[in-house]
Amino acid sequence: MSINRRDTLEGVVREILGAARDAHARAGALRDIKNNFESLAQRDYARCLNTHFSTRDLHGILAAVGGTLPQVNREQFKLMPLPDLAKAASRLGTQFRADTYNGPAGRSLRGFYVERDALRPPLIVVNTAHHPLAINAAFWHEVGHHLTARLLHWQERSPRLSFGGDYHEHLNDSKELVADILVSLAYYPNSAAKQMFGTLLQGGSADNTHKVVSRARAHLRSVSGFNFNNQIPVTENLHYLAGMIHYAKLRLALLAEYDI
């Protein structure tokens, strides 16, 4: 049976690359499909989660986080402007900085969390050289580090830097994974996840990454207005696509394996 390109991840990448005039950039990005997207799409997220957490662990973490952020997994997190992120950070007991770090190297860094004696309270920094959706995702990721340090006593002895292309490594690191889970639950709360993925789980097509991602994309478009477009550099769009694959697959695995 032939596969319609529009029904594959490659179709999405080709759509993103439609904005790229440079043939070299296009060819390079297409290589990225093989190098990044497909391998990410092939990762078994449920197994990765199982490697790090039991069902009891995850529900315990969620209950602890819910004590501080009761809206997690219950309400859709809306995109917040920087002043509102600063207020949220303050309520959670952290300092907040929004700094712009541009250029190819700079944009790869999304943010960081640092907890030092000299820094009371701890500091969350986000790189504002990104789409608001990515800035908000970086913020909640760093909040995830803060909450696990505070609530679960997972000490953060060194600053935690978050990069846009590190999703494979996050799957091998329980601290990064918990921080990503918070992002995933913020953008796909339980009711939304059931609506998005329920039919895929029942129909046995939940392992079709393209279907999972296209539902996540439609959801994010409706709640945040985000879409891949030519206002965003092509390489950035591709990074955002990798993030979309990662968080959607993570959310699906949480729903399917842990009923979260």
Next chain:
Amino acid sequence: MNKRTLGQIIKQKRLELALTQRELAHQLGVKASHVAYIESGRRKPSLTLLRRIADALGLDRQEMFLLSHPEAKYLVNQSRESAGPNGAWREFVASHSLLKRYRVTRGELKILKQVSLLRRVSHPRHFLFVLNSIRQATE
């Protein structure tokens, strides 16, 4: 002590993850027999497949590459001198003019060194970004 082979490491990790050869093969998009051949050392995986295996099993790509291509060790060791996991940190601390211009103190270097332990820091400028943000937060 005998060093373990690539096939042995793949097999051990696969078993730790409770994966059958067939399940791993499915994830990798190859036949189960191909996985069996690789584990027994009768076939050497292509670089693309090696990367997929590393990602699927959560193994270190570079370590896998060197086990598969031991002849490349010399080249890798050489390139690590100039770049490698801590190349950005080495470049940063070696740039005395930069450290002087930004008046980076010993205490700050200590904090930044911890950042450098995270292998993902790929560019010396990242250290300056972190440093500036922390400085402004503590002002």
